Amino acid sequence: MSAKLNSNRYLPRFVDRLIERKLGYIGAVEVRGPKWCGKTQSALQHASSWTMMQDPDKRQDYLLLANTKPSVLLEGAAPHLIDEWQDAPQLWDAVRFAVDECDEPGRFLLTGSATPASAPSHSGAGRIASVDMSPMSLAESRDSTAEVSLAALFNGETDCSGYSECDVEEMAYLICRGGWPRAVTLPDKEDSLELARDYLTTIAEQDISRADGVSRNPQYARLIMQEYARVVSSQATQASINKDLKNRDIDLSRDTVNGYLAALRRLYVIQELSAWTPSLHARSRITKTPTRHFTCPSIAAAALGIGPRALLMDTSTMGLLFESLCVRDLRVYAQVLGGEVFHYHDESGREADAVVQLRDGRYALFEAKLGSAFADDGAKSLLALKEKIDTTVMGEPAFCAVLTPGGYAMRRNDGVFVVPITCLTA
CATH class of the missing domain: 3.40.50 (Rossmann fold)
Structure with a gap:
């Protein structure tokens, strides 16, 4: 062999x-x-x-x-x-x-x-x-044209071009399929959607109890993962997760819920995104609560019991899971460059869904939007945050980019890039 x-x-x-x-x-x-x-x-x-x-x-x-x-x-x-x-x-x-x-x-x-x-x-x-190691990024699964390089953008590339035919329907499928190598290589799309559901079942019924030798209830494991899926891409506190469970008549103690979540972290099922804390011109309270993410958005879709068609009918949930997919891919690409991914949110409402920071101090700001029609909103948000950063301490961001499912990659007149995640690579 x-x-x-x-x-x-x-x-x-x-x-x-x-x-x-x-x-x-x-x-x-x-x-x-x-x-x-x-x-x-x-x-x-x-x-x-x-x-x-x-x-x-x-x-x-x-x-x-x-x-x-x-x-x-x-x-x-x-x-x-x-x-x-x-x-x-x-x-x-x-x-x-x-x-x-x-x-x-x-x-x-x-x-x-x-x-x-x-x-x-x-x-x-x-x-x-x-x-x-994470599940596959879209570049690794060959669902990205790989025409736009994250490294090139950090190195000052301004001639950003590329095109992806991916639409929101295809993106819904990519979210629900996930980046599991076996799912990626299966020829039948319906079969490929089963992998994330099987993964969820294995975690709930077997692995969550094996993680640390503590016997746990599979039904509670599913309910906790479902509740976690409801707050994906948000800064929901652990206390609010506990409260939402109680509102659904799931009466588990805080320590019990925390034990389940700790086991899921130990299994690399959930992977929070830490807050970025830049130096700002004006004093502002930065939200330190991490953004909630599964290691792959397909786990969230499986936990919620939804497939591509149901996801398309719920644009709010799809937007959150699309953001989570973008975070997954940025983590994969940033790792190659020696970088880390964070999020930013402050009391004034300024935010960045993702901040990629390299070891040499260079950083870039990202917003994820479900279509190029929303690129204006994303660009305005990023430029407002850019103005607030104390560049005498932090330096200017290497670039700002709005990530979309598909369409054309370009550099806008205001300097913000619009990049389909299905065109991006390391």
């Missing part, structure tokens, strides 16, 4: 660049993210040997070895992959020790779809580097 067995069907991921780079300078690389997002296949593109902890024929032997002689599970040509290492958390310390013993880069790859309930004895700092 070859590590490149599925190479002909493998759709390259942006995270591959990060894995390759980190293997060149550090002893071990951990690839972490939600299950089914493609971690194992990506890791196999770089591995020369592997140990699959969830192999049903060998699982019990592997767990026994992990407790008695973990070094046996590390044997194999480098880079050696240990898939789903969190099933035996002691392997983290074994890998760390092995790297200390032989200080060579690129020895191990680890994948994990959950944060282990019991933390390893050592952090792995300086020995193990972590790479976060």
Whole structure:
């Protein structure tokens, strides 16, 4: 069996660049993210040997070895992959020790779809580097024309051009399908929509109780994910989520709800967007509450029990899930550039759905709008925020952009870019 067995069907991921780079300078690389997002296949593109902890024929032997002689599970040509290492958390310390013993880069790859309930004895700092992986962006799933580069916009490119035929109907499908590699490659659209629903069922009925060994009610898990889906792309507080559950006669204590949400974070199912705190000309209270997001908007659609047609009939919900899709893709593209994604909202109502900030301090402001007809509103909002930022401290934003489902990419007369998310790439 070859590590490149599925190479002909493998759709390259942006995270591959990060894995390759980190293997060149550090002893071990951990690839972490939600299950089914493609971690194992990506890791196999770089591995020369592997140990699959969830192999049903060998699982019990592997767990026994992990407790008695973990070094046996590390044997194999480098880079050696240990898939789903969190099933035996002691392997983290074994890998760390092995790297200390032989200080060579690129020895191990680890994948994990959950944060282990019991933390390893050592952090792995300086020995193990972590790479976060998301479900596929539209560029990776080949649903983007990839004519507009985020890197080029940051580097001052002003000749922004491109065209996507994606309309709101197609976008509704892309939201509900999500970026799950298996869904992306299925030829039947109806079948591809089932993956997110199956994912939700697996999380609610199995994984949420396995995350930390605490038995949880699948019905409550579904209801909590449904309530979380109702507040996607908003700064709803955890207290308001608890209150909304009580208003629906779901009488769970705050600690219980918090426990479910913590388990969903541990499984990389939910992934909040932190607030950006720039220096401003005028004093203003910035909302520090994170924006609520699932790791893929398809989970929200599945939790709400809606498909593309129902989503089209509810433009308010579709707008929020479209924003969440844009955040997912910006996270993937920004990661390649060494950047992070935030949100901004203040008491005066000025906001940016997403702020991408690079390590060198450059930043860009984004608004997500369901069509180019709403680009004016998005541009006005971004320009109003731009005027409020103290550029003597922060510098001018590298650019401002309104993200739409499809249509033409262009630079407006006011300098704001209009970019279909289905034209964007890293």
